[in-house]
Structure formats: C-alpha cells, structure tokens
Amino acid sequence: MSCSCGSTCVDPKAQELQKVIEKYKNTKGAVIPVLHEAQEIYGYLPLQVQKTIAEGLDVSLAEIYGIVTFYTQFSIYPKGKYNIQLCLGTACYVKGAGQIYDRLKQELGLDKDGTTKDGLFSLESCRCIGACGLAPVMMINGEVYGRLVPDDIPGILQKYRDAE
Amino acid sequence: MSEMVTLTIDGKEVKAPIGSTVLEAARLAGIKIPTLCYLKDINEIGACRMCVVDVGARSLQASCVYPVSEGLKVITNSPEVREARRVTLELILSNHDKKCLSCVRSENCELQKLAKDLNVDDTHFEGASNHYEIDDLSPSIVRDPNKCILCRRCVSICKNVQTVSVIETNERGFNTIVSSPFNMALKDTPCVNCGQCIVACPVGALREKDNTDKVWEALANPELHVVVQTAPAVRVAIGEEFGFPIGTRCTGKMVAALKRLGFDKVFDTDTAADLTIMEEGTELIERIKNGGKLPLITSCSPGWIKFCEHNYPDLLEHLSSCKSPQNMFGAVLKSYYAEKMGIDPAKMFVVSVMPCTAKKFEVERPELASTGYPDVDVSITTREAARMIKEAGIDFVNLPDEQFDDPMGDASGAGVIFGATGGVMEAALRTVVDILTGKDNENIEYKAVRGVEGVKVAEVEVPGLTLRAAVAHGLGNARKLMDQVRAGEADYHFIEIMACPGGCVTGGGQPIQPSSVTNLIDLKAERAKAIYAEDESLTFRKSHKNEKMMRLYEEYFEKPGSHKAHELLHTHYVLRENYPEECCK
Numbered sequence: 001m002s003c004s005c006g007s008t009c010v011d012p013k014a015q016e017l018q019k020v021i022e023k024y025k026n027t028k029g030a031v032i033p034v035l036h037e038a039q040e041i042y043g044y045l046p047l048q049v050q051k052t053i054a055e056g057l058d059v060s061l062a063e064i065y066g067i068v069t070f071y072t073q074f075s076i077y078p079k080g081k082y083n084i085q086l087c088l089g090t091a092c093y094v095k096g097a098g099q100i101y102d103r104l105k106q107e108l109g110l111d112k113d114g115t116t117k118d119g120l121f122s123l124e125s126c127r128c129i130g131a132c133g134l135a136p137v138m139m140i141n142g143e144v145y146g147r148l149v150p151d152d153i154p155g156i157l158q159k160y161r162d163a164e
Numbered sequence: 165m166s167e168m169v170t171l172t173i174d175g176k177e178v179k180a181p182i183g184s185t186v187l188e189a190a191r192l193a194g195i196k197i198p199t200l201c202y203l204k205d206i207n208e209i210g211a212c213r214m215c216v217v218d219v220g221a222r223s224l225q226a227s228c229v230y231p232v233s234e235g236l237k238v239i240t241n242s243p244e245v246r247e248a249r250r251v252t253l254e255l256i257l258s259n260h261d262k263k264c265l266s267c268v269r270s271e272n273c274e275l276q277k278l279a280k281d282l283n284v285d286d287t288h289f290e291g292a293s294n295h296y297e298i299d300d301l302s303p304s305i306v307r308d309p310n311k312c313i314l315c316r317r318c319v320s321i322c323k324n325v326q327t328v329s330v331i332e333t334n335e336r337g338f339n340t341i342v343s344s345p346f347n348m349a350l351k352d353t354p355c356v357n358c359g360q361c362i363v364a365c366p367v368g369a370l371r372e373k374d375n376t377d378k379v380w381e382a383l384a385n386p387e388l389h390v391v392v393q394t395a396p397a398v399r400v401a402i403g404e405e406f407g408f409p410i411g412t413r414c415t416g417k418m419v420a421a422l423k424r425l426g427f428d429k430v431f432d433t434d435t436a437a438d439l440t441i442m443e444e445g446t447e448l449i450e451r452i453k454n455g456g457k458l459p460l461i462t463s464c465s466p467g468w469i470k471f472c473e474h475n476y477p478d479l480l481e482h483l484s485s486c487k488s489p490q491n492m493f494g495a496v497l498k499s500y501y502a503e504k505m506g507i508d509p510a511k512m513f514v515v516s517v518m519p520c521t522a523k524k525f526e527v528e529r530p531e532l533a534s535t536g537y538p539d540v541d542v543s544i545t546t547r548e549a550a551r552m553i554k555e556a557g558i559d560f561v562n563l564p565d566e567q568f569d570d571p572m573g574d575a576s577g578a579g580v581i582f583g584a585t586g587g588v589m590e591a592a593l594r595t596v597v598d599i600l601t602g603k604d605n606e607n608i609e610y611k612a613v614r615g616v617e618g619v620k621v622a623e624v625e626v627p628g629l630t631l632r633a634a635v636a637h638g639l640g641n642a643r644k645l646m647d648q649v650r651a652g653e654a655d656y657h658f659i660e661i662m663a664c665p666g667g668c669v670t671g672g673g674q675p676i677q678p679s680s681v682t683n684l685i686d687l688k689a690e691r692a693k694a695i696y697a698e699d700e701s702l703t704f705r706k707s708h709k710n711e712k713m714m715r716l717y718e719e720y721f722e723k724p725g726s727h728k729a730h731e732l733l734h735t736h737y738v739l740r741e742n743y744p745e746e747c748c749k
C-alpha cells in the first residue's frame with residue numbers, strides 16, 4: 001500500500017495483500033475472492049485497501065465499492081469491540097425491528113450501520129438470523145436478545161459499557 | 165445479410181435478423197414498446213422492466229434483452245402487460261422526488277412522459293422514500309439521487325464508453341443508490357466532467373452546475389464590459405431547444421438572441437480555433453523538424469486533458485501546450501482587445517457558451533489566467549444559454565439573423581469544423597500541408613478523418629514526409645490509442661482526441677434528446693452534417709486565410725509560437741492522483 005507521508009513504514013498486512021493480488025491477478029472473477037482474503041487480513045475493507053485491490057486487478061474503485069456494498073459479508077467499517085447484529089428481516093420488521101434500529105442508532109450516535117467513534121460498538125443490520133420465534137431479535141457478539149422493545153436498548157448497552 | 169427468423173408480434177408476421185431483440189423486431193413492424201433504461205449499444209441490461217411483453221412464457225419478459233426466435237409469438241399490448249408496466253412505473257414514482265415544476269428536465273423528461281403515456285394513477289404514489297444529499301460540489305456536474313430512477317444509463321456510459329468509471333450502483337435493495345465510491349463528492353474522484361452522464365440520464369437526476377445567475381448578475385452591472393463567445397457546436401444544436409429539427413444551423417438567430425440578452429459584444433470562438441491551428445500547427449512542424457516529442461496530441465478538449473492527467477501522467481509531454489480555443493480567446497480579449505478598445509481588463513467579464521460541461525472545470529484552473537485575470541469568467545452550456553433566452557422572453561424562432569461583432573468576428577471554415585470529431589485534425593492539415601508544401605492546396609477536405617468510427621487514421625504526403633495522423637473520440641477510444649502510444653506502437657505524428665463520442669456536437673452541455681430519438685438516429689452524424697455545411701458556406705476555409713486573425717499576429721503576437729503567444733496562448737498540465745488520500749498517520 002502506498003503512502004504519501006514519505007516514511008518507510010513496512011506494513012506486513014499490505015505485503016500479505018500484495019501476495020493475494022499476485023496470486024489471483026490473471027484469473028477471471030478474481031475480485032470477490034481477493035476481497036474475501038483482504039477482509040480476513042484487515043477485518044474490514046477501508047478505502048486504501050479497496051484502492052490497492054482496484055489498482056492491482058485493473059478494475060475501477062467504483063466497481064470494487066459497488067461489489068463490497070452489495071454483499072452483506074463485506075464491511076467497510078472496522079468492527080467495534082461489541083458487534084451488534086440486528087435482524088431487519090420480514091418477521092422482525094413486522095414486529096417493530098425498525099423502531100429498535102432507530103433507537104440503537106440514537107443511543108449509539110450513528111445515522112446508519114457503522115462503528116461508534118470510541119470503537120466500542122458496531123451496528124450491522126442483517127437479514128434473518130434464524131431466531132424468528134424471538135422477533136424482533138438482535139445479537140451482540142453472539143449473545144441473543146429477543147422480543148425487544150425500544151426501551152430495552154439503553155439497559156442492554158449499559159451492561160457492556162459497565163463491563164469496560 | 166444475417167439470417168432471418170419469422171415471428172408474430174400482436175398477430176402481425178415480422179421478419180427479423182437472428183440475434184436481434186423483440187424490441188428491435190417490434191420497431192421493424194412499427195410497433196412501439198415503451199422503454200426507460202434501454203440505450204442502444206450502451207445500456208442493454210433489462211433493468212427497469214418497463215418494456216415487458218408476453219412471449220408465452222410463465223412470466224412477462226423484458227423485450228429490450230429478449231432474443232427473437234423462429235415462430236415466437238409476442239403480445240405487446242394486453243391488459244396484463246399494460247398493468248405490469250403501470251405497476252413498475254408507479255413503484256418508481258413512489259420513491260421519486262416529483263417536483264416537476266422546478267425540475268430542469270420538465271417537458272424533456274422520459275419519466276414524466278411515460279407517466280402521462282401510461283396513464284398512471286398517482287394515488288398509489290405514497291410509500292417509503294429515500295432522502296439523499298445533493299452533490300453540487302463539482303464545478304460541472306450536479307447529482308441529485310432523489311430523482312434517480314436507477315436505470316444505470318449514466319453508469320454504463322461512464323464505465324463502458326468513457327472508461328472513467330467513477331459512478332456505480334451501490335448498496336442493495338431499498339438502499340440501492342447510484343453514487344461514487346464511499347459516497348465521495350464527484351469532485352474528489354477522477355471524474356473528467358465530460359457530462360456524458362447528463363445527456364444519458366432520462367430524468368433530472370444529473371444536470372450541469374447552473375451558472376446563469378452569475379451571467380445575469382454581470383449583465384446587470386453597468387461597470388462591466390460583458391462579452392460572450394460561442395463555440396462552433398453550439399450554433400448547430402441550440403435550435404433544438406426551441407423546436408427546430410436536429411441539424412438546423414441557427415448561427416444568426418443565436419447571435420441575435422445573445423445581443424438581446426444584453427451582451428456588449430458577441431464573438432465567435434471559431435476565431436480562436438483558427439488561432440489554435442496556427443499555434444498547434446507551428447508546434448507540430450517544429451517538433452517534426454527538431455525531433456521533439458511525437459505524436460503531438462491535441463489539447464482543446466478539457467475532459468480529455470483531465471483524463472490524460474489522471475491516467476497517462478507519463479505521457480503529458482505529448483500534449484500540445486496550446487490552451488483550448490475558449491481560453492485562448494479569453495486571453496486575447498483581456499489583452500489585445502482590451503488594449504485596442506481602451507478597456508480595463510479588470511472591468512471586462514468574459515462569458516463563453518460551450519457545448520461542454522468540462523469547460524466549467526477548465527475556467528477554474530488557476531494557471532489559466534495569463535493576464536492576471538481569469539481568461540474566461542463564466543462558462544455556460546448550450547442548454548443554459550437557451551434557458552437564459554427563454555427566461556428573457558426572447559422569441560428565438562422569429563429572430564432575424566445577425567452577425568458576430570468585429571474586430572474578432574471572422575472565422576474560417578477550419579475553425580467551424582472544430583465542433584465535430586476529426587475537425588481539429590482536418591483544420592490543422594489544411595494549414596500544415598500548405599506550409600510544408602509552400603502552396604495553396606485546393607484539395608482541403610480530408611474525409612478520412614470525418615465520420616463516427618471510434619478511431620480514424622489518415623496519411624498525407626508532403627515533401628520529404630508521409631504525415632500520419634490519428635483521431636479518437638470518446639475516452640474509451642482515446643484509451644486504446646494512448647495504450648498504443650505508451651507501448652511505443654503508435655507511429656503517428658499527430659493525434660486528435662475529443663472526450664465526447666462524436667466530438668463537441670454531442671458534448672455533455674448540448675441539448676438533450678430523449679432515448680426515443682437517440683435509439684433510432686445517430687445524433688453525432690446528424691449534427692456533424694450541419695457543421696460541415698457551415699464550413700462549405702464560408703469563403704475562407706483555411707485558418708491561415710483568416711485575415712483578421714493574421715492581422716492579430718501582425719499587430720500583436722508577431723508570429724505563431726512567439727514569446728508573447730506563449731505567454732498568452734499556451735499552458736501546462738499537472739499530475740493528478742486518483743482518489744488522493746490523507747496520509748496514513
């Protein structure tokens with residue numbers, strides 16, 4: 001990854017990414033596997049990483065970004081220490097997941113999916129997580145919270161903040 | 165002739181070539197099917213489903229991508245088909261910012277027309293809608309996602325035709341949006357401001373940055389001497405905004421209308437096109453004689469220049485150092501003309517009417533201010549000029565013809581053909597060949613460089629040399645040629661590149677024709693015909709025969725390529741990083 005600051009920091013992740021790009025360079029349909037491996041390396045796909053992939057595979061950054069934002073398995077934000085996955089699938093939605101989402105955004109100070117400034121929480125809306133019986137439902141680092149009402153949210157978040 | 169199949173459309177037998185679509189076959193049979201996302205050869209992706217028909221399959225099929233086959237039975241007009249189209253349209257409208265009254269595309273909007281044609285019922289329009297920020301930070305292009313219907317026509321033209329690819333379909337489902345990566349402002353991307361996305365857009369989601377208020381303000385200021393210059397391509401297209409058929413030359417009416425708007429002088433940019441030829445021709449001859457960088461590549465298309473700066477920084481030396489005609493003219497106005505007329509250049513305001521949105525970016529380039537003042541103060545498109553004429557209540561259709569003003573009024577036919585692809589090359593050849601042969605050659609029509617083919621080449625014999633020239637229009641074609649130059653495989657002396665497919669006649673600032681027209685005729689070719697007709701109508705068709713311009717050299721610049729000419733008429737280029745970023749620290 002190039003950097004304009006002039007310093008000669010060697011970034012092991014960048015070297016790894018270069019190897020991945022080299023490996024796939026001349027294969028068709030290389031973009032998605034490279035994005036997968038890049039996400040493994042970095043945990044997410046920020047601008048600089050997408051730019052490197054675009055240049056390496058001779059695809060425009062716009063195309064890369066279009067693919068990254070189309071598939072839910074890719075993320076352009078680093079995950080927070082606590083990753084909140086809220087289901088916005090049909091079953092949850094009709095039971096008020098929309099209001100839960102609004103409340104989460106409000107409590108976290110986010111305007112859409114993303115990560116809080118302090119890096120503590122990330123919010124990720126997703127499709128069915130297989131717990132429709134508990135709708136509306138969310139998971140925080142794998143722990144399931146079901147039959148939510150908006151007023152549950154502050155207490156749940158506080159639990160994690162207190163643990164810090 | 166390719167093989168034909170026979171199919172039936174609405175009970176009518178139709179023969180169509182194998183490989184064609186049901187939509188094309190229906191057109192052959194005189195049956196009209198509504199379309200929205202379909203742009204012939206550019207966007208054939210079956211995205212909007214406006215064109216559905218019944219082909220006897222389980223579900224309705226998009227006719228713009230459905231291939232014909234022997235014995236196929238198609239129904240284009242049944243209650244089911246009509247209902248499906250109407251529902252599709254109502255869904256689009258339910259998430260559309262329907263402020264037609266103040267929309268720049270009202271009355272020239274494909275969505276509005278379909279809503280009327282399909283007789284949609286607006287009670288279904290309520291539903292969740294997105295609210296996005298408008299991106300108006302670019303000097304050239306304004307994007308309003310609230311009016312976007314996700315047809316992807318702009319994406320295809322930017323990616324596949326121009327190979328710039330700075331906009332894409334992002335996110336998914338209800339959140340789908342056409343935008344730049346990371347939702348950046350267009351100005352922060354390698355967008356070249358060509359405006360081809362605007363003319364491809366069926367609705368008001370893309371438009372030029374409107375600068376008419378600045379022009380009105382200048383016109384109302386009694387302190388200012390306000391002059392306007394018009395590019396060659398404007399006169400052959402502006403009539404379309406007032407209902408004239410495509411390809412009507414409206415030079416005299418355009419001049420008359422601009423005078424009525426209150427400009428102190430109305431000048432012809434073609435004069436500066438002649439100047440460009442003298443400067444660029446001289447540069448070419450010098451590079452050939454002195455072993456300079458070849459091929460020399462033209463520099464009059466600012467979209468092309470920015471493209472080169474982003475994508476071929478290693479080849480910038482090939483670019484001619486000539487400013488574009490717009491800026492040459494501005495510099496001449498604020499120096500020679502200002503001195504001659506005794507006007508303080510600080511009190512002079514130069515407006516240019518251009519077929520181009522990239523010219524708006526160009527006038528803001530800080531290096532283009534040779535006199536200490538910007539060469540050109542405001543650049544407006546053909547569309548904006550038409551808007552001003554309408555706003556002023558001028559009856560364009562019935563105006564008498566008027567002439568461009570002196571002392572800069574005359575231009576040669578060579579200056580006029582700058583408006584079409586191949587025109588700069590042909591104009592240059594008319595002059596360069598005369599200089600190199602030392603004769604006044606009569607054969608001046610270089611037809612090999614005319615026409616709509618993507619890359620054109622020509623060879624001209626002059627004493628001691630076979631002059632090889634190439635012409636590319638549209639940035640995808642430019643890229644092909646530049647890759648050859650980079651690989652050392654382009655054995656040309658001179659290359660002309662224009663950013664827009666077809667050249668300036670189909671520039672991003674020109675009147676917008678709906679897809680119902682552009683899918684059927686070749687707009688580039690129709691407008692170019694008018695350009696060549698104008699050329700033929702002029703007495704002088706070679707730049708160096710333009711007496712007024714030659715007087716400019718006598719009185720002011722001395723000779724082409726002089727020190728003074730370099731100061732005022734030439735420029736330099738910069739390296740531009742793609743998506744520059746803050747340091748990683």
Ligand code: SF4
Pocket residue numbers: 260261262263264265267268269270271273274275276311367368369
């Ligand atoms: S884009 Fe068309 S339908 Fe939409 S507001 Fe503008 S004119 Fe009306």
Ligand code: SF4
Pocket residue numbers: 305321322326328329330331354355356357358359360361362
């Ligand atoms: S102006 Fe040209 S380069 Fe910029 S987004 Fe539109 S088509 Fe692409």
Ligand code: SF4
Pocket residue numbers: 311312313314315316317318319342361364365366367369370
């Ligand atoms: S901006 Fe215009 S051309 Fe582009 S997708 Fe939207 S409606 Fe279509």
Ligand code: FES
Pocket residue numbers: 198199200201202209210211212213214215216226227228229
């Ligand atoms: S799907 Fe055929 S015109 Fe859009």
